[in-house]
Amino acid sequence: MRLGIYGAAEEVTGSLYLLEHDGRRILIDCGIFQGQDEDKKNSEPFPFDASTIDAALLTHAHLDHSGRIPLLVKRGFRGKIYATTPTLELCEILWRDSARLMQEEAEWKTRKNKRKGLPPVSPLFTEEEVDKALEFFAPLSYDDIFEIVPEIKVRFRDAGHILGSSIIEVWIGKESVKLVFSGDLGQQITVLDRSPAVINDADYVIIESTYGDRNHKSLDDTRNEFASIIEESLRDRSKILIPTFVVDRVQRLLYELTLLQEKGILSGDIPIYFDSPMGVKTTRVYRKYSSLLSSEVQDRILRNLDPFSPRGLKEVITPQESKKINDVSFAIVLAGSGMANGGRIVHHLKHNLWNPRSHLIFVGYQAEGTLGRRIIDGARFVKVAGEEVAVKCKAHTIGGFSAHGGQDDLLAWASNFKTNPVFLVTHGERKASNFLARELKKIGFEALVPQRGYEVLLAHGRPTVERKIEALAERPFKDLQGIVKDMDILLASLSDVLEGVEVAEDMEALLLSAKVLLEVANQRVATKMEVAQSETKDNYPSSTF
Numbered sequence: 001m002r003l004g005i006y007g008a009a010e011e012v013t014g015s016l017y018l019l020e021h022d023g024r025r026i027l028i029d030c031g032i033f034q035g036q037d038e039d040k041k042n043s044e045p046f047p048f049d050a051s052t053i054d055a056a057l058l059t060h061a062h063l064d065h066s067g068r069i070p071l072l073v074k075r076g077f078r079g080k081i082y083a084t085t086p087t088l089e090l091c092e093i094l095w096r097d098s099a100r101l102m103q104e105e106a107e108w109k110t111r112k113n114k115r116k117g118l119p120p121v122s123p124l125f126t127e128e129e130v131d132k133a134l135e136f137f138a139p140l141s142y143d144d145i146f147e148i149v150p151e152i153k154v155r156f157r158d159a160g161h162i163l164g165s166s167i168i169e170v171w172i173g174k175e176s177v178k179l180v181f182s183g184d185l186g187q188q189i190t191v192l193d194r195s196p197a198v199i200n201d202a203d204y205v206i207i208e209s210t211y212g213d214r215n216h217k218s219l220d221d222t223r224n225e226f227a228s229i230i231e232e233s234l235r236d237r238s239k240i241l242i243p244t245f246v247v248d249r250v251q252r253l254l255y256e257l258t259l260l261q262e263k264g265i266l267s268g269d270i271p272i273y274f275d276s277p278m279g280v281k282t283t284r285v286y287r288k289y290s291s292l293l294s295s296e297v298q299d300r301i302l303r304n305l306d307p308f309s310p311r312g313l314k315e316v317i318t319p320q321e322s323k324k325i326n327d328v329s330f331a332i333v334l335a336g337s338g339m340a341n342g343g344r345i346v347h348h349l350k351h352n353l354w355n356p357r358s359h360l361i362f363v364g365y366q367a368e369g370t371l372g373r374r375i376i377d378g379a380r381f382v383k384v385a386g387e388e389v390a391v392k393c394k395a396h397t398i399g400g401f402s403a404h405g406g407q408d409d410l411l412a413w414a415s416n417f418k419t420n421p422v423f424l425v426t427h428g429e430r431k432a433s434n435f436l437a438r439e440l441k442k443i444g445f446e447a448l449v450p451q452r453g454y455e456v457l458l459a460h461g462r463p464t465v466e467r468k469i470e471a472l473a474e475r476p477f478k479d480l481q482g483i484v485k486d487m488d489i490l491l492a493s494l495s496d497v498l499e500g501v502e503v504a505e506d507m508e509a510l511l512l513s514a515k516v517l518l519e520v521a522n523q524r525v526a527t528k529m530e531v532a533q534s535e536t537k538d539n540y541p542s543s544t545f
């Protein structure tokens with residue numbers, strides 16, 4: 001009985017767990033990696049043979065949890081894909097969009113390669129693999145227990161993160177060792193979604209830690225902040241652009257704009273362009289399964305008030321309609337992508353960034369390397385769709401609309417456990433995961449932060465963690481890398497222990513030399529990796545998720 005952790009360990013994306021018992025193999029999530037080295041990490045072989053997997057369980061539809069399922073199918077997986085019905089419907093929308101974007105990118109790269117006499121590029125997966133994956137969909141209801149293979153039972157509980165999102169309880173073997181996968185957890189006080197389900201017992205809890213080291217603003221503060229940004233923007237009577245993610249965030253925005261209209265802050269005469277065909281589709285799924293949303297939302301629906309249709313809302317489907325928005329001078333525009341690194345928001349930015357009367361409101365995290373991040377960081381000029389554009393509009397950022405719980409929310413959820421489980425802290429940057437693990441220890445729990453490739457032998461009580469980094473496919477210079485990583489961890493723990501302690505001078509010098517040595521080793525690994533990468537041809541396109 002063992003659990004392998006092959007993604008979202010000391011990082012946020014790429015969730016992937018393998019549960020093995022008595023010859024049965026179950027995956028929990030199979031998501032894409034986003035950010036540094038994403039192409040390489042997404043295309044490398046799985047650390048198991050896909051055709052030997054009996055079933056996959058998905059906590060929710062976000063691509064960092066579900067996005068590599070079509071690839072799994074491409075590589076021979078033929079088991080059932082268990083998730084809630086809305087999760088599966090959202091997955092289909094997101095996967096088709098991914099496949100289409102990857103296909104376009106592969107074609108573009110192939111044309112470029114052809115001119116250089118290089119081989120064609122193929123996408124990670126195509127719509128055909130998406131179609132094939134749909135054949136394996138097996139929807140499950142919330143709160144019922146199902147035996148998915150002999151001696152492995154599961155129950156999906158609401159995680160309060162996005163529509164259909166789940167915490168998954170798993171019971172294994174005759175002795176019923178119990179694991180709880182938190183998936184992504186919502187805040188304790190939710191708006192659209194229901195609050196995360198309370199669970200009291202487990203042997204192991206695999207908990208996310210995206211915001212393990214910080215808290216969000218309160219709901220009231222967030223709403224006041226949004227209201228004052230909208231009020232300020234309206235005074236300039238120009239374009240108000242809101243780049244947005246299309247699952248949950250855009251529905252939340254439509255709802256918040258509705259509330260601002262009811263409060264008289266936003267007039268119903270100002271057009272709101274919903275310029276995202278994918279967002280329109282996901283909103284349909286939200287309406288269809290509104291019975292799974294919060295009582296606040298359901299109350300409105302009972303009174304025949306659509307929470308996602310503020311007055312003046314115009315759904316924009318075709319590219320021609322989207323371009324026509326350029327002719328309108330005063331309007332709110334909601335468009336993907338959320339980090340402005342693709343999608344229709346790009347052409348709106350090109351036409352408005354230069355205008356000092358326009359406003360740009362970021363409502364989510366902007367990752368390093370994205371256009372959104374460059375604007376937030378204060379770039380005076382940015383390249384948009386191949387053109388240099390001056391940034392003169394006013395940019396605002398609002399953080400509190402997050403669908404993730406903050407540190408206090410995570411701890412409140414964790415403190416419901418009464419059976420002293422061991423917490424495996426994942427799905428967070430190393431700093432956030434370590435911080436949450438420390439806080440969990442403070443309230444009396446056992447907690448550890450596993451690395452990618454770790455395997456845990458499961459039993460009632462304390463786990464045995466085995467290091468299996470080598471099991472990951474063909475890691476170049478793995479020895480050197482392993483040593484550097486070990487040293488890094490050792491130094492971090494040492495610094496932790498020594499925090500606030502007076503240390504003798506010679507010891508401090510020793511620590512310093514160790515850090516310098518580590519830096520040198522790190523550089524050496526980086527150079528070697530670069531050389532190796534330039535020697536091996538990368539056959540996969542850069543991702544546009």
Ligand SMILES: [Zn+2]
Nearest residue numbers: 060062161184
């Ligand atoms: Zn998520």
Ligand SMILES: [Zn+2]
Nearest residue numbers: 062064065184
């Ligand atoms: Zn996630």
